[in-house]
Amino acid sequence: MAYGGQATTPGSSAAAAFVRSVPGGTFENTKNLPTRMHWRNTITQPHFMPVDPTIHWANPLFVETPQEPFQPFPPGYPFALDPVPHVTHMHGLVVRSENDGTAEEWFTRSNPFVTGPTFVGEDYDMPNAQSPTQLFYHDHTMGMTRINLYSGLVGAGISSAIPKRRSMARIPRCPVGNSRSH
Numbered sequence: 633m634a635y636g637g638q639a640t641t642p643g644s645s646a647a648a649a650f651v652r653s654v655p656g657g658t659f660e661n662t663k664n665l666p667t668r669m670h671w672r673n674t675i676t677q678p679h680f681m682p683v684d685p686t687i688h689w690a691n692p693l694f695v696e697t698p699q700e701p702f703q704p705f706p707p708g709y710p711f712a713l714d715p716v717p718h719v720t721h722m723h724g725l726v727v728r729s730e731n732d733g734t735a736e737e738w739f740t741r742s743n744p745f746v747t748g749p750t751f752v753g754e755d756y757d758m759p760n761a762q763s764p765t766q767l768f769y770h771d772h773t774m775g776m777t778r779i780n781l782y783s784g785l786v787g788a789g790i791s792s793a794i795p796k797r798r799s800m801a802r803i804p805r806c807p808v809g810n811s812r813s814h
């Protein structure tokens with residue numbers, strides 16, 4: 633599994649293109665410039681790692697918790713592998729709690745579309761009012777965070793103080809190999 637979206641390559645003038653990668657694309661936000669994230673779950677295949685329905689987990693099909701004797705994996709519990717619930721938490725970002733990707737805000741793909749008990753929506757507002765820093769985002773689904781991260785659902789975010797072009801213009805030019813810089 634992997635995060636994906638419209639992304640540009642630093643230093644390239646090419647238009648944004650859809651890419652999916654592990655780790656996921658890096659978000660570059662500017663301080664005090666709010667952004668809105670629209671998260672989508674497009675995971676259409678069953679989970680390829682063992683989902684354990686004997687612990688407190690998302691349980692999108694509302695199946696009763698299995699009791700002993702427990703099934704070893706494989707075969708484990710095939711009913712727990714599909715649909716795959718997911719929610720993204722931007723670790724360290726200062727946001728309202730309903731936009732924080734907490735463990736019970738998970739949701740599945742559109743068919744069947746099932747949501748966790750505290751699900752509010754797929755759009756998250758990021759005020760970006762906090763001090764410049766580096767953050768990371770990752771899956772946070774109840775009882776499945778460990779396997780969803782291990783599956784590839786993790787990436788980085790940067791919150792900058794100054795818009796990139798302005799900050800670049802203020803950096804003194806390097807004199808090495810270019811006498812016209814000074």
Ligand SMILES: [Cu+2]
Pocket residue numbers: 721722723724770
């Ligand atoms: Cu975290």
